[in-house]
Amino acid sequence: MAQFEEVSQKSAYGTAGFRTNSKQLDHVMFRMGLLATLRSKKTKATIGVMVTASHNPEEDNGVKLVDTMGEMVTPAWEGYATQLANTEQEGLLTALKDVIDREAISMAQEASVFVSKDTRPSSESLSQAVLDGVHALESHSKGALTLGFNYTLIFDCWFELQKLVSSYKQVYSFVPNRTDDQKALLVDGANGIGALKVCEMETYLKKELQLSLFNDGSSGKLNHLCGADYVKVQQKGPIGVEMSAGERCCSCDGDADRIVYYYCDSIATLISTYLKELLTQAGLDLQIAVVQTAYANGSSTRYLEDTMKVIVRCTETGVKHLHHAAQEFDIGVYFEANGHGTVSRKPTCTYLHTNLENAALLLQNTVNLINQTVGDAISDMLLIEAVLTIRGMTVKQWDAIYTDLPNRQLKVKVADRSVIGTTNAERRTVSPAGLQEAIDSLVNKHRQARSFVRPSGTEDVVRVYAEADTQESADALAHEVSLAVY
Numbered sequence: 383m384a385q386f387e388e389v390s391q392k393s394a395y396g397t398a399g400f401r402t403n404s405k406q407l408d409h410v411m412f413r414m415g416l417l418a419t420l421r422s423k424k425t426k427a428t429i430g431v432m433v434t435a436s437h438n439p440e441e442d443n444g445v446k447l448v449d450t451m452g453e454m455v456t457p458a459w460e461g462y463a464t465q466l467a468n469t470e471q472e473g474l475l476t477a478l479k480d481v482i483d484r485e486a487i488s489m490a491q492e493a494s495v496f497v498s499k500d501t502r503p504s505s506e507s508l509s510q511a512v513l514d515g516v517h518a519l520e521s522h523s524k525g526a527l528t529l530g531f532n533y534t535l536i537f538d539c540w541f542e543l544q545k546l547v548s549s550y551k552q553v554y555s556f557v558p559n560r561t562d563d564q565k566a567l568l569v570d571g572a573n574g575i576g577a578l579k580v581c582e583m584e585t586y587l588k589k590e591l592q593l594s595l596f597n598d599g600s601s602g603k604l605n606h607l608c609g610a611d612y613v614k615v616q617q618k619g620p621i622g623v624e625m626s627a628g629e630r631c632c633s634c635d636g637d638a639d640r641i642v643y644y645y646c647d648s649i650a651t652l653i654s655t656y657l658k659e660l661l662t663q664a665g666l667d668l669q670i671a672v673v674q675t676a677y678a679n680g681s682s683t684r685y686l687e688d689t690m691k692v693i694v695r696c697t698e699t700g701v702k703h704l705h706h707a708a709q710e711f712d713i714g715v716y717f718e719a720n721g722h723g724t725v726s727r728k729p730t731c732t733y734l735h736t737n738l739e740n741a742a743l744l745l746q747n748t749v750n751l752i753n754q755t756v757g758d759a760i761s762d763m764l765l766i767e768a769v770l771t772i773r774g775m776t777v778k779q780w781d782a783i784y785t786d787l788p789n790r791q792l793k794v795k796v797a798d799r800s801v802i803g804t805t806n807a808e809r810r811t812v813s814p815a816g817l818q819e820a821i822d823s824l825v826n827k828h829r830q831a832r833s834f835v836r837p838s839g840t841e842d843v844v845r846v847y848a849e850a851d852t853q854e855s856a857d858a859l860a861h862e863v864s865l866a867v868y
């Protein structure tokens with residue numbers, strides 16, 4: 383049974399659940415085990431608990447609940463999570479009863495919880511604490527219990543891997559004579575779970591894709607000097623990967639739900655352009671939209687709206703927001719600038735399967751490459767490879783679709799980041815007073831400039847983003863805005 387520690391600092395269910403140094407998480411894990419069990423009883427379905435801190439340092443860890451369709455839980459349940467995580471041990475029973483009453487949960491209902499973990503050393507004992515929580519609740523109620531346990535939730539089973547592999551082979555059969563150069567892809571596994579999966583897949587795809595895996599977890603530390611976040615934020619190649627000109631390279635993050643291709647982050651542009659062309663060729667009148675966040679480069683937004691004429695929506699940061707917005711369209715493409723994303727399609731789009739015209743067949747196979755839950759770096763990688771193959775494009779040509787405005791991201795440590803309130807999909811601040819006016823006047827001093835600040839949902843920092851016509855200008859603006867925040 384997990385030990386309860388004194389809850390010193392208030393933890394909040396952030397952008398992707400709780401996240402902090404792994405030493406402070408034991409009690410939070412236990413309580414998420416309790417809450418997942420309640421959620422499962424309420425929904426009468428399986429609930430996932432994912433133990434990971436994704437791209438954060440190996441010393442950190444985190445936990446998020448995964449709802450019945452693979453999505454994040456609703457705001458009300460995030461609220462319960464925060465409440466449970468911060469309750470003193472004496473108040474825990476009352477807090478639990480409160481959730482049970484408010485949600486009218488029948489404790490006799492069967493529960494089914496699936497716990498997954500990434501490859502961090504601390505994930506072993508922390509996932510055990512989740513299981514302890516599940517067992518603790520179940521031993522006090524009459525409900526039967528199903529418990530699953532594995533490594534990552536996404537993309538775990540062999541069957542799923544085979545489905546991706548065979549869809550990729552099908553797509554590939556449309557363009558069989560790809561040169562060796564075009565088939566070569568360098569993959570940075572970030573010393574995490576993605577490395578294990580790429581290793582497994584490599585053997586099945588030898589003919590179609592030559593994967594060279596780096597940072598495979600055999601020696602390096604998770605996310606250390608490698609991985610999607612490092613590459614994106616530091617704008618540097620990962621350690622151990624020697625890239626030569628024109629080579630395609632991509633990086634997963636620690637739990638393999640993000641992917642970044644260098645030196646290009648216009649994944650959504652590439653995919654939506656391709657899907658739109660296929661829809662036109664197949665004569666299908668479906669609504670396609672791209673969902674972005676404030677971090678999306680201004681040039682990509684302009685290109686999508688003005689040239690591609692696709693619908694563009696902006697939401698708050700975090701897959702949970704983008705995913706819901708994407709689901710409102712027949713086909714919704716979303717990729718955050720940091721590499722998180724996927725393509726969702728409405729169930730009504732399944733009639734694609736009955737149309738066997740060439741374009742539709744290709745569309746069907748392409749769609750089968752997509753893992754529609756909240757994002758899976760390995761399926762995204764195969765999707766991008768498929769699009770590049772079909773279009774006969776090099777990374778350079780992809781990069782040339784539009785030109786990103788130079789940009790800079792910084793983080794600022796402040797005493798209390800929660801004083802910063804935002805609106806309009808985090809593009810403007812509403813508090814503290816005067817901050818937005820200060821940002822506006824700094825932005826006005828630069829050309830083609832845009833800047834915003836928001837409290838991070840995964841780290842104790844405020845994030846600053848700036849873009850402008852030159853790198854010097856973007857750097858200066860980011861710096862000036864940081865000072866205004868501080």
Ligand code: 16G
Pocket residue numbers: 397398436639699700701702718720722756837838839840841845
């Ligand atoms: C998490 C989110 C990601 C978001 C990022 C923002 C998931 C699976 N991942 O990684 O979507 O972009 O947090 O972090 O939900 P921040 O709030 O620290 O900037």
Ligand code: ZN
Pocket residue numbers: 436437635636637638639640
């Ligand atoms: Zn991740």
